[in-house]
Amino acid sequence: MTFLLHDYWRSTASYRVRIGLNLKGLSYEQVPHDLRLGEQATPEYAALNPQRLVPTLVADDTAFTQSPAILEWLDERWPEPPLLPGDPDGRAIVRAMAAIICCDIHPINNLRVLKQLREEFKASEEQVSAWIARWIAGGFTALERLIARHGGRFAYGDSPTLADCALVPQLFSAERFAVDLAPYPRIVATGATAQALPAFARAHPDLQPGADPVLPTLIR
Template sequence: MPGVMTSPILFDYWRSSASYRVRIALNLKGVAYERVSINLAGGAQKEADYRARNPQGLVPMLEMDGLRLTQSLAIIDYLDAAIAEPPLLPADPGERAHVRALALAIACDIHPLNNLRVLKYLKDPLGHEEAERDEWYLHWLREGLAPLEAMAAPHAGRFLFGDSPTLADICLIPQLYNARRFALPLDAYPTLLRADAEATKHPAFAAAHPDNFAP
């Protein structure tokens, strides 16, 4: 029916890091949304109906403003451009580049190597045992978090950059959630832990936590 406004619909999986990022961003921007669970563990992302909506067969996907938006950082960029407050990136070009670099260090350098589909491929057909897959996961976490700590520390405040949450924190918190799932010691990353502690107290982050959506 023309003129009828519909709520944004987020297609996600409760424990997906990329979906977790988008839930945080939607909450920070004050966007109410409907949620459709896509069970990655059960292969729902490969079903024809979902592939017709999203040819990559990945989550998250956000249907909003008549658009089908995919890729978590692209979705967050859209939200930040469409809804001015609160800004998720600094206005200063240099600071903006710095925050983007922190976010990309997580979203491009750590997360893809530890994605569920990568871990599944290590198991079958490559035949790696669970202990080997866990060590793979932990290796790439350590490789990524140590330089991230060094990058963030000089400009961090309560959060990874300054005293307000940014795109960098949106990417960090899901990654640390995963690090704890795999029992990675985090004491070597005090800057990251400080930002994580602040985010834990923030309603937008707390409401997006995977435990709120566990089946």
């Protein structure tokens, strides 16, 4: 099976999928789409992903969208190493930890929302940064407690899971926007442990095609 990943180097949703593919030891080619330039809005890409969002993973002739669904599909098709625990309780907890990021933090801090804040509501950069920090802090406060309850070396137990695939990219975003991480020592420690693994390190945005930020004055 051949894999083609349509992504954007700074997309945290794409970052999650790169981590998952790397953890599974699957090779893939990348097609970068610069979201700042609207490269994801072409009719050709819309034929693959009707939302015109990244990532899209094309496996042979099938296009998969939405990073949580892609990660769970990968886990079902290539069960080793597992991204979800073997027991129902553990799976529910890991899915909840990932959902704090994928459902509650990321959607209201992504490029589309920030662009709307800036253009329609005339928010200043200080106000945008405060918006981002508010929602990251709310999610991280809950996640810190869950890691304290269920974590080991990683967010859940001693092996990387779906929760770590979501957490590491969100940490990248938090650091990018200078969010104070001092209140979240377990999150920071867990992220550091994960990022030391080659599968996470190779997925880092700075190492992806198109990563050179040649248009720093455009919307982030």
